[in-house]
Amino acid sequence: MKANIHPKTYTINITCSSCGATYTVESTIQHDYTVGTCANCHPIYRGEKIDQGTQKDARVSAFTEKIAKAKELQEKIKQIRESKQQRLANRVGVIAREKPSLSDIVAKKSKK
Numbered sequence: 003m004k005a006n007i008h009p010k011t012y013t014i015n016i017t018c019s020s021c022g023a024t025y026t027v028e029s030t031i032q033h034d035y036t037v038g039t040c041a042n043c044h045p046i047y048r049g050e051k052i053d054q055g056t057q058k059d060a061r062v063s064a065f066t067e068k069i070a071k072a073k074e075l076q077e078k079i080k081q082i083r084e085s086k087q088q089r090l091a092n093r094v095g096v097i098a099r100e101k102p103s104l105s106d107i108v109a110k111k112s113k114k
């Protein structure tokens with residue numbers, strides 16, 4: 003090694019807060035420290051497979067639920083629109099019935 007170009011290193015302990023494993027390493031950091039997870043306890047480093055099947059199923063069921071909710075809402079909106087149209091049609095029908103026809107007017111006039 004070339005002299006006076008490398009940083010000073012210290013032997014420190016890194017402790018995993020999840021599994022309690024301790025690693026002794028060379029570091030430029032001067033103090034011991036704690037990590038949340040390490041190669042000893044993280045499933046990826048242990049070679050364990052993450053069950054993507056259940057994750058996929060959860061996503062699919064969430065999507066299906068979302069679609070079902072949307073369809074339900076669309077059905078509600080459709081019912082509201084239909085009832086509004088029905089009410090409007092009834093109102094128009096009442097107005098149309100109240101309005102006398104030309105023959106009624108002529109008949110009334112001829113009676114007088």
Ligand SMILES: [Zn+2]
Nearest residue numbers: 018021040043
């Ligand atoms: Zn660990």
